[in-house]
Amino acid sequence: MVQEKLSSLTLQEPKDKYNEVDDSELIEVKDIFIQLANKLQTKTIIKDPNFDLFEGTHSLEVNNPKLDSSLIKLTTEEYKFDCNIAYGSTEETQNDALNYVTAITERLLRLVLCWLNNYQTLPTTILSCRYVENFLVKCSNETFNDIHVLKTNNVIYDKVLNSCVIGICYFAKFAQDLLKSGVIFEEEDMNFNIMGLGSFVGLPDQQIILQLLENGLTTLKEIKDGRTERLAKSIELTKCFVHMEDHVVHFSTDNQYLDEMIEIAKYLDTISTKLEPPMGSFSMGIQKRLANQFPPKHLVDPDNVQFSGFVTLAEHVKIVIKVAKSENFIEILQFATYFNKLHQRHVIARAIFPLFLMREDRTVLGKYSLDGFLKSHVLDLPKNATEQNGDVDTLIQPILQECLSVLFEWYQNSSQNTCRYRQGYNRQLLVWDSVQAQLENMHSQLLSNLQLQVTNGQDNSQSLDYIMSIGAWAYSMKITSMIEFSLKGFDLEIYKPFESYSLFWYSHYLCKHLTNALLLIISHIQKKKDSISAMNKKLKIESWEEKGKLRTQYHNALDIDLPQFEMNIAFLNYLSKRNKINESLCLVEIIHFAILKSYGIIDEKFPAKSKFVDDTLLHNLRFKPFSSIGSPPLPEIEMFQKSINSFMIKAPDFKRKLNELFKYVNKELSSTTEMIEEILTSIQNGDLKAPLYTGTRLVEEEAVEYFTYLKASVKNLENNSNDIVNKLGDTPSEELKSKFKVELEHMPGSSRYFPILCVKPNTPRNKKQ
């Protein structure tokens, strides 16, 4: 009985509009509420037990100027503004109409940059334009069928402005599609508070919109006024926007509209005459008129925003679509590694990259199957390696799927913003670890089953090899993730100076393990190369019948596998060298730290007094991401402490020991420079000379910059050695500690993974902290 009644209490009123209820139907309950509330204890909140008050923390608030968009005050012009009035147009002349429309379109285009390049919100940028609101409101209606939404009787508004507004809305829809595909993050990478207008139900097709824009251009040509050229440029720029989706919808590699965008943007920046749009044409009004679940926000001022922002957008998209020219998977891998690494690319470009690369048809660039693409990454597998043993094949499939999935994540991560990039590795290293563990389990299981299967005549050595190859690759990917995660923390300024010792030390430790892992893979490939030669020898002694089959095998191996193996070895040589560079730089940082500790001005222990934590707890928290990783094992904190003690120097002979240490550092740095030069040479000569293969043909500029930055870091570290002695003298003394402190400093033009441990004066104000 009660149940029935409860279910009849479901809300009858519709929630998609304001419900008009006659007053005769309503009862006043305010007094009842107040009376009942007064009886409550102050700590009580009456609510549904399933409702989490946490949701309430995001609520708006009536009459709170910071949280109530209805309180927004508008000017008379804003209230009176009418999109169907041709502002500036009189019977005799269209003089001001042209100026006004030019001003509106240019402001709108600048606001697109504010939205995308400067990460501002939609309502404070393009939605603040009355014409955009006007169109979007109309086109969110299902019955919308007349794209000529402006009826001012002035063609400059009705044809030209209209086309620009619709074109920009079309681009906004494209941005929404990018967000929906999950490759970038709403709020973080791009705001999309579309205020209830996001259905775009009536939005015309691309072709219709392009036609509208063409008509707008034609209209302008027919007006005999020199000033139309300026407005025409904005229309052409809008056309380029409308074509942006071609790179995702048709995977277009055509740079035409991107180049045009660059050209037009540069032109528009040469124009110095400022034009003002009609008053009220841009307004906060939309925030109080339309559905709005966000607090009020002041409009962004686009006046100082340069059109060169479009150059950035177009150039970055041009970079991204270059990946289509890849000729092998290493080039794709390196492309993903470098295109977004040193400088975060424009959000639109970053969103296009993963969609362009890994397509809905489960291909990579329409050229490679995802499966084949994955297998290519396992460098010591021959190109068409498949698992022969049926049982093993079945068992290994789910693990391969997981490998594919984390590899996919790695690629997705490469286009993320700089903060998310590090977080991505935090997750990935766990997955690589799990994959590696599963493969090792499978390997040992197969090994122990070997005895049983020997009677079936099955040769499982190939299976063992296959599993081990994937395992070795997963292991190297894992360590690489761990190194990236650790060093990226310096870029993001996560670590305090006192922590830098353990992070550089740990990174150095990981680099050493990676060196070994890469060497192991190289030796596997070498063995496989050797077995191909062995095939040749075998050919010579085989019987005639066997020869035929073997010959085909041999020629396949020679033509397909051997070149692949050679390229892979050359690539591994490059990876090893790059890793060695990181290893050396970490070592130099460690030594600098030890030297500074020897002077007494820094310590790897927590520098302040805290009643809550000790060094062990802080160390363990810092290394939490790695605590579950079995291999390489996370050393105990004592290991870290022992090693720094071994690097430190103390009296007697402080000066001599110091000089020796600096000599060692310089030697290390100069061999690092050599390695960097070797890589740079290889990159700039298109990898023509073995033994290195960098695969950076398509990201040559970016890769060169990356290694040039590393070279600068080498220089800065060299200089820092001198700087340390110059500031601190030849011998440590008690007073140094109070006079100096150490800060991690990023020097422009150098790698942010290796900030300099810089000696700075300890000003009294700082000491107060």
Place this chain on the structure above:
Amino acid sequence: MPIIYKPLDINNLTHFNELKKLIDADLSEPYSIYVYRYFLNQWPELAFLAFDVTEEEKNNSNNVDVSDKVPIGCIICKNELHRFSRMRGYIGMLAVESHYRGQGISKKLVEIAITQMESNGCDEIMLETEVENVIALNLYENMGFIKMKRMFRYYLNEGDAFKLILPLTEKSCIRSTFLMNPQTPVL
């Protein structure tokens, strides 16, 4: 300047309003009444107020009645089970009136709050703060908070933020995934 620190009395409506005023004035993020209700009604014992008193009152702080006094500083926190695996304290808001700054009042408020959360069984304390907020970073880092994460454009699309954690027990140093025991009933 003698300052005493008292936990919030949730029944004191004046204090509730004064606290709101302190924070609304100080911080740029707008908060509705229900933000305060969320914290203060569920964790009133984790909100502390600072009062400017006389020397005499300070010496007799346990017996001082602050109900009519206006707080000059406050801190608002919460603690709850995080990912079913560890108890996490959270510092929500901290504000000190401008002419009382630079005297260590913030530091004291934070210490008192953390001590309370520690005795509530917290394994760690967490908070977020803007990358540019050097004063806050210094305050917390000198207590042992370390930066765990940087978040892109966290605050109303204006700037990056750091997530800071102060570890109190070993549980803070183990990933939640490995702390969760499927056999343990979910609390």
Place this chain on the structure above:
Amino acid sequence: MEHLKLGDFIGCTLYITLSKERFIQGTLVAVDSQANLLLDYVWERTITKDITNAKYNDRLMGLVSVPSDTIMSIKITKTKVNKLVTLKNEMLSSIV
């Protein structure tokens, strides 16, 4: 109506007058001891005085905190009140 408590109103649609020009309606989600309300799925109607044809502007605001001192009146439909009272009486009478 005497037996009704605040908790009974949770989940009901409240029709609130904030001023002569501003009305909101939404689902009651929480109430505190000061009668500050938290409403969800809030629709707002503002009576406009501008020159355009529209006499009012309706829009969705979502989750909104409504402080007690901003409220001129709170109304509920008679139907709803009757249902609440009936249910309450039934529950009270079923308690032995």
